[in-house]
Amino acid sequence: MSSLYLLIPLSLLLVVLAAGFFVSAINRGQFDDLERFEKRMPDDF
Amino acid sequence: MSDLAAPFTVFDAPEVLAQISTPLAAGQREVLLRVEGMHCGACVRRMENALRDVALQVRADVPSASCELRWQADRLPLSSLLGRIKALGFEPTVLPDDERYHQARMQRRAALKRIGVALLFGMQVMMLASAEYFGEVDPAYRTLLRHAQWLLATPVFLYAGWPFIFDGFRALLARSVTMDTPVAIAMVAAYGLSAWNTVAAQGHVYFDSVAMFVLLLSIARFWQQKGQLLAADRLRRLLSNQPLLAKRVTDDGIEPVPVSQLLVGQRVLVAPGEAVPADGRLCDAAELDESLLTGEALPQSRRPGESVLAGSVNLGMRPLELEVTMVGAQTVLSQIARLVQRAQMERPAFDTAVERVARHFVWLVLVLAGLAGFIWRADPEQALEAALAVLVVTCPCALSLAVPTSLAAAVTRLARQSVLLVRTDLLLHLGRLSDVCLDKTGTLTTRGMRIARVRVCAELDEAQCRKLAARLESGLNHPIARAFTADQTVAPADEIELRLGQGVFGFIEAQAHAITPVPAAQAGDQGGDPFLRWFALSRAGHTLAYFGLVEELRAGVRQAVQGLRENGLNVHLLSGDSTTAARAVGAYVGIDQVHAAQSPQDKLAIVRRLQAEGGRVMAVGDGVNDGPLLAGADASVGIASGAALTQAHGEAILMTDDLRGLGCLFEVGRRTRRIIAQNFAWALSYNFIMVPLAFMGWITPWLAALGMGGSSLLVTLNALRLLRGGSSYHCSEATNPEAVT
Numbered sequence: 001m002s003s004l005y006l007l008i009p010l011s012l013l014l015v016v017l018a019a020g021f022f023v024s025a026i027n028r029g030q031f032d033d034l035e036r037f038e039k040r041m042p043d044d045f
Numbered sequence: 046m047s048d049l050a051a052p053f054t055v056f057d058a059p060e061v062l063a064q065i066s067t068p069l070a071a072g073q074r075e076v077l078l079r080v081e082g083m084h085c086g087a088c089v090r091r092m093e094n095a096l097r098d099v100a101l102q103v104r105a106d107v108p109s110a111s112c113e114l115r116w117q118a119d120r121l122p123l124s125s126l127l128g129r130i131k132a133l134g135f136e137p138t139v140l141p142d143d144e145r146y147h148q149a150r151m152q153r154r155a156a157l158k159r160i161g162v163a164l165l166f167g168m169q170v171m172m173l174a175s176a177e178y179f180g181e182v183d184p185a186y187r188t189l190l191r192h193a194q195w196l197l198a199t200p201v202f203l204y205a206g207w208p209f210i211f212d213g214f215r216a217l218l219a220r221s222v223t224m225d226t227p228v229a230i231a232m233v234a235a236y237g238l239s240a241w242n243t244v245a246a247q248g249h250v251y252f253d254s255v256a257m258f259v260l261l262l263s264i265a266r267f268w269q270q271k272g273q274l275l276a277a278d279r280l281r282r283l284l285s286n287q288p289l290l291a292k293r294v295t296d297d298g299i300e301p302v303p304v305s306q307l308l309v310g311q312r313v314l315v316a317p318g319e320a321v322p323a324d325g326r327l328c329d330a331a332e333l334d335e336s337l338l339t340g341e342a343l344p345q346s347r348r349p350g351e352s353v354l355a356g357s358v359n360l361g362m363r364p365l366e367l368e369v370t371m372v373g374a375q376t377v378l379s380q381i382a383r384l385v386q387r388a389q390m391e392r393p394a395f396d397t398a399v400e401r402v403a404r405h406f407v408w409l410v411l412v413l414a415g416l417a418g419f420i421w422r423a424d425p426e427q428a429l430e431a432a433l434a435v436l437v438v439t440c441p442c443a444l445s446l447a448v449p450t451s452l453a454a455a456v457t458r459l460a461r462q463s464v465l466l467v468r469t470d471l472l473l474h475l476g477r478l479s480d481v482c483l484d485k486t487g488t489l490t491t492r493g494m495r496i497a498r499v500r501v502c503a504e505l506d507e508a509q510c511r512k513l514a515a516r517l518e519s520g521l522n523h524p525i526a527r528a529f530t531a532d533q534t535v536a537p538a539d540e541i542e543l544r545l546g547q548g549v550f551g552f553i554e555a556q557a558h559a560i561t562p563v564p565a566a567q568a569g570d571q572g573g574d575p576f577l578r579w580f581a582l583s584r585a586g587h588t589l590a591y592f593g594l595v596e597e598l599r600a601g602v603r604q605a606v607q608g609l610r611e612n613g614l615n616v617h618l619l620s621g622d623s624t625t626a627a628r629a630v631g632a633y634v635g636i637d638q639v640h641a642a643q644s645p646q647d648k649l650a651i652v653r654r655l656q657a658e659g660g661r662v663m664a665v666g667d668g669v670n671d672g673p674l675l676a677g678a679d680a681s682v683g684i685a686s687g688a689a690l691t692q693a694h695g696e697a698i699l700m701t702d703d704l705r706g707l708g709c710l711f712e713v714g715r716r717t718r719r720i721i722a723q724n725f726a727w728a729l730s731y732n733f734i735m736v737p738l739a740f741m742g743w744i745t746p747w748l749a750a751l752g753m754g755g756s757s758l759l760v761t762l763n764a765l766r767l768l769r770g771g772s773s774y775h776c777s778e779a780t781n782p783e784a785v786t
Contacts, residue, residue, distance in 0.1 A: 012196065019161065
């Protein structure tokens with residue numbers, strides 16, 4: 001059970017990383033227009 | 046105050062003011078603002094109170110957090126008004142219309158980030174919290190788990206939950222409440238108590254509940270904003286066709302200038318495929334796509350001297366030149382955008398009353414929560430849970446969202462079909478109507494006539510007769526004259542004289558010519574086609590030819606009238622025209638209550654009589670000579686296509702030549718009323734059932750958050766249903782004007 005002292009801080013670090021990626025993706029506009037893609041023709045095979 | 050106004054002084058310069066605001070009568074101007082932080086009716090009221098003595102009119106719209114402000118521009122600088130708004134804690138921004146969409150997108154990004162953070166961190170909190178659900182945890186690990194939860198819950202609470210906390214407490218500081226106040230109190234209480242218990246190593250922690258509140262509420266708020274983005278998007282599309290640069294023609298050649306610097310009277314060049322930058326008069330013939338403005342899908346041919354509207358696209362192969370007649374906020378396109386915007390901001394009296402009820406309801410919730418805590422005081426844990434549940438589960442949002450979201454969706458839906466709603470009240474009234482009065486000329490018919498038959502009775506051929514007639518009628522601006530001159534450019538006759546009721550007289554090559562109305566029998570039309578109106582062209586008293594003219598009916602009139610009938614309405618035809626002509630049109634479109642030869646005052650008298658008999662009357666007209674009719678009716682619909690928009694009156698305006706837009710209006714109205722009723726039924730029954738349950742302590746806080754978020758989400762989604770489905774008819778489809786021969 002003492003492994004928790006390592007694993008919980010580790011999970012904290014991971015979640016901070018994940019949130020950081022998510023936020024930076026939004027800031028770069030990757031989530032701005034999700035509807036457009038479902039209507040677009042697959043034109044570049 | 047003055048230092049708050051300082052950053053806004055840039056807007057006071059006259060040339061900037063001209064770009065961002067519309068001039069109204071006597072030094073008044075109107076400007077569109079985005080007001081960051083305006084979230085509910087209470088915020089609107091505070092702003093209205095603060096601006097009461099400086100602004101002439103404040104129209105605020107909560108769903109899009111924007112506000113239209115009318116003020117006396119020659120006495121007050123705009124910056125002082127903005128400073129006052131800022132002093133209330135809001136963040137005002139002046140909007141050129143494109144900005145609005147940009148803002149909505151930035152808001153969407155922020156909302157998504159908040160949801161992401163709440164989800165990622167919240168899941169961790171719940172995972173760690175679940176350890177304590179299953180029994181006693183060793184105190185050493187419990188301390189670790191609780192501190193970890195605290196750490197994880199803090200970004201959720203402070204970042205993702207910030208909008209709710211900020212709004213809720215800001216209102217409290219102003220001694221008012223908003224929809225967010227109960228939630229904010231619940232979140233702060235749960236978070237604070239949990240942090241205290243963690244430090245003191247005692248009792249329960251509720252970090253998981255806090256994370257759950259924030260996550261569910263953020264998701265619900267995000268969907269609400271989505272509706273607002275859809276509306277803003279429609280406006281952006283209306284305006285995106287407005288180019289930023291224009292090619293101005295000067296003596297030295299062509300120079301590109303910002304559209305905002307164009308002046309009336311200047312000439313501009315529009316390249317093929319480009320949009321016209323300002324309203325103007327054509328110097329060359331042109332083919333234009335006006336679908337954005339009128340919904341008319343077919344290319345429109347325009348001759349030199351005719352007007353073109355900003356936003357229409359040059360479909361021709363050559364650049365076209367035009368002389369600017371209207372710029373900026375005065376162009377028809379800007380007016381359309383403004384009308385759409387205003388309709389979305391309009392708050393029916395009914396809606397304001399609901400808002401007031403919702404606010405009282407919030408106070409009631411706060412009292413009830415306190416009461417719940419008091420009753421369960423023997424068991425502090427139970428007391429807190431019950432109080433939190435009451436605070437969170439009640440959903441005044443659903444109540445206050447029920448009407449505005451539905452109306453906003455309806456406006457967007459109708460605008461897509463080229464029906465502009467000027468007053469949203471109209472949709473609520475449509476169901477109570479009993480009679481519809483349709484004007485004939487300009488409403489059932491276009492204002493145009495055309496030559497349907499020609500009978501030549503002299504040695505001349507048809508083309509020569511037409512040419513003679515065109516020369517006689519040229520320069521006259523009457524529907525009959527336009528029918529003769531429509532497709533010819535000829536030298537006008539000499540001494541043209543129009544004698545009312547008798548015809549047109551003039552001299553061609555020194556011989557007296559005349560065009561006079563004649564009875565059908567004289568023209569040899571034995572069949573007596575009631576739609577034809579006959580005219581004789583004569584030279585020195587000797588008849589050369591007979592012309593049979595018909596009125597052009599608007600597209601879709603028969604379907605429109607039939608649709609009105611199916612809605613259970615009595616349809617009346619009012620006309621200033623002669624009895625035969627009116628009856629012929631009435632018979633063709635299927636109206637038997639025909640009132641012919643009516644002056645505008647007579648038409649109004651008919652409406653008054655119907656009203657006196659207990660009827661509720663809708664009038665439909667094109668606003669040219671039926672102003673009293675439209676003003677006197679209980680509901681009014683104007684018809685306008687293109688440039689005529691500026692003359693149009695009415696609570697709704699059809700922007701197509703197609704009358705079936707009336708059907709769209711009734712159908713969307715019916716669906717809107719149904720959805721509003723559903724939303725109300727839901728909001729009321731939900732609160733009546735959930736509040737007692739929470740009071741009894743039967744609902745855990747996270748379940749309460751789910752219920753509240755789900756409830757406001759349901760109301761919003763239900764309203765957004767208006768945007769899709771329904772009528773298979775699209776007003777923008779290509780339409781062929783019907784003629785009746």
